[in-house]
Amino acid sequence: MSKQDVPGVGPYGGPAGGWGALQAVARALRQQMGVAREAKMLLKVNQPAGFDCPGCAWPDPRSTSSFEFCENGAKAVSWEATTKRTTPEFFARHAVSELWNWSDFDLEDQGRLTHPMRYDAATDRYVPVSWEDAFVRIGTALRALQDPNMAEFYTSGRASNEAAFLYQLFARRFGTNNFPDCSNMCHEATSVGLPESIGVGKGTVTLADFDHCDAIFCIGHNPGTNHPRMLATLRAASRRGAKIVVLNPLRERGLERFMSPQDPVEMVTGRSTAIATDYLQLKIGGDVAVLKGMMKTLLAMDRANRAARGEGVFDRPFIDAHTAGFDELVSDLDATSWADIVGTAGVSREEIEKIADVYAQARAVIVCYGMGITQHRSGTANVQQIVNLQLLRGNLGRDGAGICPLRGHSNVQGDRTVGITEVPPAPFLDSLQRVFGFEPPREHGHGAIAAIEAMRDGRSKALICLGGNLPVAMSDPQVCFDAIRKLDLAVHIATKLNRSHLLAAKETLLLPCLGRTELDVQAGGPQSVTVEDSMSMVHASQGSLTPASEHLRSEPAIVAGMAKATLDDPLLDWDGWIADYSRIRDKIEAVFPSFEGYNERIREPGGFRLYNAASARQWNTASGRALFVTHKGVMEDPRLGRADALVLATIRSHDQYNTTIYALNDRYRGITGRRDVVFVNEQDLEERGLKHGDLVDLETIEHAVSVGGSRRLCGLTAVAYDIPRGSVAAYYPEANGLVSLGDNDSRSGTPSYKSIPVLLSLSQGDCLPEAAVAAWRHDDVRDNRTGAAVAAEDGGRRADRSTPA
Ligand SMILES: Nc1nc2c(c(=O)[nH]1)N[C@H]1C(S)=C(S)[C@@H](COP(=O)(O)OP(=O)(O)OC[C@H]3O[C@@H](n4cnc5c(=O)[nH]c(N)nc54)[C@H](O)[C@@H]3O)O[C@H]1N2
Numbered sequence: 001m002s003k004q005d006v007p008g009v010g011p012y013g014g015p016a017g018g019w020g021a022l023q024a025v026a027r028a029l030r031q032q033m034g035v036a037r038e039a040k041m042l043l044k045v046n047q048p049a050g051f052d053c054p055g056c057a058w059p060d061p062r063s064t065s066s067f068e069f070c071e072n073g074a075k076a077v078s079w080e081a082t083t084k085r086t087t088p089e090f091f092a093r094h095a096v097s098e099l100w101n102w103s104d105f106d107l108e109d110q111g112r113l114t115h116p117m118r119y120d121a122a123t124d125r126y127v128p129v130s131w132e133d134a135f136v137r138i139g140t141a142l143r144a145l146q147d148p149n150m151a152e153f154y155t156s157g158r159a160s161n162e163a164a165f166l167y168q169l170f171a172r173r174f175g176t177n178n179f180p181d182c183s184n185m186c187h188e189a190t191s192v193g194l195p196e197s198i199g200v201g202k203g204t205v206t207l208a209d210f211d212h213c214d215a216i217f218c219i220g221h222n223p224g225t226n227h228p229r230m231l232a233t234l235r236a237a238s239r240r241g242a243k244i245v246v247l248n249p250l251r252e253r254g255l256e257r258f259m260s261p262q263d264p265v266e267m268v269t270g271r272s273t274a275i276a277t278d279y280l281q282l283k284i285g286g287d288v289a290v291l292k293g294m295m296k297t298l299l300a301m302d303r304a305n306r307a308a309r310g311e312g313v314f315d316r317p318f319i320d321a322h323t324a325g326f327d328e329l330v331s332d333l334d335a336t337s338w339a340d341i342v343g344t345a346g347v348s349r350e351e352i353e354k355i356a357d358v359y360a361q362a363r364a365v366i367v368c369y370g371m372g373i374t375q376h377r378s379g380t381a382n383v384q385q386i387v388n389l390q391l392l393r394g395n396l397g398r399d400g401a402g403i404c405p406l407r408g409h410s411n412v413q414g415d416r417t418v419g420i421t422e423v424p425p426a427p428f429l430d431s432l433q434r435v436f437g438f439e440p441p442r443e444h445g446h447g448a449i450a451a452i453e454a455m456r457d458g459r460s461k462a463l464i465c466l467g468g469n470l471p472v473a474m475s476d477p478q479v480c481f482d483a484i485r486k487l488d489l490a491v492h493i494a495t496k497l498n499r500s501h502l503l504a505a506k507e508t509l510l511l512p513c514l515g516r517t518e519l520d521v522q523a524g525g526p527q528s529v530t531v532e533d534s535m536s537m538v539h540a541s542q543g544s545l546t547p548a549s550e551h552l553r554s555e556p557a558i559v560a561g562m563a564k565a566t567l568d569d570p571l572l573d574w575d576g577w578i579a580d581y582s583r584i585r586d587k588i589e590a591v592f593p594s595f596e597g598y599n600e601r602i603r604e605p606g607g608f609r610l611y612n613a614a615s616a617r618q619w620n621t622a623s624g625r626a627l628f629v630t631h632k633g634v635m636e637d638p639r640l641g642r643a644d645a646l647v648l649a650t651i652r653s654h655d656q657y658n659t660t661i662y663a664l665n666d667r668y669r670g671i672t673g674r675r676d677v678v679f680v681n682e683q684d685l686e687e688r689g690l691k692h693g694d695l696v697d698l699e700t701i702e703h704a705v706s707v708g709g710s711r712r713l714c715g716l717t718a719v720a721y722d723i724p725r726g727s728v729a730a731y732y733p734e735a736n737g738l739v740s741l742g743d744n745d746s747r748s749g750t751p752s753y754k755s756i757p758v759l760l761s762l763s764q765g766d767c768l769p770e771a772a773v774a775a776w777r778h779d780d781v782r783d784n785r786t787g788a789a790v791a792a793e794d795g796g797r798r799a800d801r802s803t804p805a
């Protein structure tokens with residue numbers, strides 16, 4: 001098949017942003033909402049008295065006077081503010097087993113949940129339940145557990161600080177530290193790696209630092225899609241001459257060129273701003289090698305410069321005064337060969353030396369990174385190599401320099417700050433005890449993987465989900481599905497229907513909540529909540545839309561309802577807290593000293609920044625110094641010894657928010673109306689006797705650790721793509737069936753979603769396991785044909801799916 005003939009696969013020539021982005025916004029709004037609602041809502045996004053965009057965790061400029069346009073923010077907002085509704089009548093019409101065969105897209109596309117519902121096994125349907133009855137059932141089931149540690153309290157990172165704080169209080173008063181959360185699948189490598197290296201588990205920069213840096217390194221993140229407001233920051237940096245270096249196996253358009261919809265000249269003249277000054281398409285998993293190559297180059301430069309009686313390239317005063325472990329790092333750099341570096345990196349020594357030179361020339365450097373760094377077996381080590389690089393030139397804790405992990409969900413960082421963690425530090429538990437007068441559990445609880453294993457093995461019998469879509473987002477979805485079906489209690493607090501809700505436990509409840517965009521009126525009047533962005537800024541968020549249904553309750557109110565029905569502790573004033581959320585904030589402040597003056601400080605536009613010790617060059621590490629943590633060699637995945645092996649990274653399309661699929665397009669990668677593709681280097685295809693457009697299967701090399709049978713994903717269409725040899729990419733969550741629960745970073749447990757060793761071959765046909773089918777099928781694939789087969793037959797109609805009327 002020639003390149004043009006594969007349905008839904010084509011080139012994309014334009015920049016990121018531009019008119020295409022404006023059109024996409026208009027389309028998202030038109031599909032989901034009425035015109036009046038749109039205008040009111042869009043003017044409130046990220047405004048001082050408005051609501052925090054649920055799209056991503058990138059911060060806003062302090063004085064948000066102009067509307068910051070963002071295509072994917074608009075999609076996230078319109079997805080929540082939709083006028084579509086999933087009502088009791090809908091549930092009466094459709095049995096849960098029928099809904100199971102719907103696509104993830106179709107489930108969420110039914111719109112906002114309107115009533116609390118309970119699963120009725122006799123009719124295999126969700127039926128309405130009163131809030132009071134729902135809470136009684138939850139309380140009864142939780143109290144019936146033999147041990148509080150048999151309950152799992154999952155959090156997805158959209159929950160506000162107020163909701164998350166009450167949630168952890170509820171669970172800890174109940175008696176467990178089992179807090180699996182989306183962070184376990186996301187930036188856990190950051191939360192483990194950074195504290196060991198620099199004493200804080202968060203990024204060290206502020207937005208202002210981007211105005212003062214000379215170079216920005218963007219490693220393994222895709223801002224054009226996942227944090228689009230960052231493009232405005234990168235554009236400004238590029239325009240004032242800062243160097244922007246990208247390490248990414250894929251040429252992501254937003255990192256190459258951006259046409260700002262806020263710039264009339266660019267929009268009218270069709271000009272765009274170049275973003276990356278250097279773009280290294282390294283192999284998947286080649287980051288440690290490139291970082292070591294850079295450090296090795298700096299070391300050579302430093303030695304040469306000192307031999308010539310210069311001061312060297314490294315920041316010696318900083319290294320001497322602030323760090324430990326420098327000598328070990330140097331020995332490792334000397335011991336690591338260029339042959340190993342270049343082999344694993346997949347880019348040349350010259351390319352690495354060139355960006356090392358950019359690094360050395362820059363007075364202040366920021367390194368940004370995302371899932372391309374954390375979701376590997378070496379995730380924690382990857383993060384720590386970034387720190388090592390930054391420490392060498394003192395690029396931490398000073399103007400224009402630092403580390404910037406791009407967090408995922410809009411409040412995932414805040415949820416951690418206020419206590420959503422399975423490994424709570426002792427001082428925090430001491431504070432809880434002091435403020436609330438009970439002895440919180442001290443033993444560590446379950447993160448996401450441990451929680452699934454406990455449910456799988458029958459050691460946990462209850463799961464409460466404050467948002468999210470855990471079994472679909474998680475590795476080994478089939479294991480997760482089976483695990484949840486065995487429970488005594490499954491509770492989902494959600495805005496929209498998703499596959500998690502279709503896994504019936506003995507008692508299953510679906511509790512609809514208010515979203516960020518909606519007015520939250522409690523006994524004490526309209527309430528606002530607070531969130532923390534990627535740069536530790538805490539600010540208020542207040543919705544203004546009429547709620548999707550009069551039966552919705554706020555997340556804090558639902559948590560309080562469950563807590564009251566479960567616990568018997570007169571000292572906990574659930575009703576008082578819900579009447580006025582500022583009282584919840586008073587309690588947060590009482591537990592966490594860094595929130596001093598909480599209620600006053602969130603009144604300032606832009607909010608306030610939580611103290612970050614590393615930003616002030618105070619190192620809360622074991623040694624009191626910032627630590628060079630040495631990991632020997634280039635850390636290539638030993639499973640890649642097989643010559644025919646490829647490494648698969650699972651990635652996000654431009655039209656999805658994690659497991660929420662907005663539409664089946666991935667505009668910047670040239671994909672329209674489908675997601676059943678795998679991006680492969682053309683030579684890798686040829687070598688296997690395959691070509692562009694062939695129907696192929698992916699099979700993992702390491703076979704199932706926790707489920708029987710081989711892990712295959714069948715019927716993908718191979719797309720010849722600009723990706724390094726040996727690397728392939730496919731969409732998340734469809735490819736999650738290929739990731740075993742056991743395949744994760746041993747330090748942090750972050751699943752290795754970005755480095756799955758696979759074999760690629762011509763498709764053998766029908767072998768989709770339930771887990772893959774479930775997430776895979778889209779409306780037009782429901783008749784059991786593979787997506788690719790359907791696409792081949794009627795590419796036109798599929799392409800149209802992106803713009804239904
Ligand atoms: N619109 C939208 N916004 C989102 C989300 C969404 O799904 N949709 N999700 C939110 C969440 S929870 C998160 S965590 C963030 C995720 O945001 P990102 O961190 O951008 O996540 P991904 O798209 O998974 O992957 C990022 C990039 O890593 C690259 N990559 C893959 N493997 C490697 C590697 O080995 N090395 C390097 N250097 N790069 C590699 C991929 O090519 C891709 O460009 O976005 C948040 N924002």
Ligand SMILES: Nc1nc2c(c(=O)[nH]1)N[C@H]1C(S)=C(S)[C@@H](COP(=O)(O)OP(=O)(O)OC[C@H]3O[C@@H](n4cnc5c(=O)[nH]c(N)nc54)[C@H](O)[C@@H]3O)O[C@H]1N2
Nearest residue numbers: 156182186467468469473493494496498650658659732753
């Ligand atoms: N293969 C692979 N797997 C991955 C990843 C990957 O890159 N590759 N990325 C991982 C990452 S980074 C993450 S963060 C996880 C995401 O895992 P989760 O956070 O569990 O998943 P989401 O898809 O974000 O959750 C979507 C659901 O959240 C609910 N929701 C939306 N808004 C609200 C709200 O305001 N309140 C409540 N209560 N519910 C709401 C809706 O019902 C929606 O269906 O997935 C991980 N899984």
Ligand SMILES: [Mo]
Nearest residue numbers: 186187408409
């Ligand atoms: Mo994430």
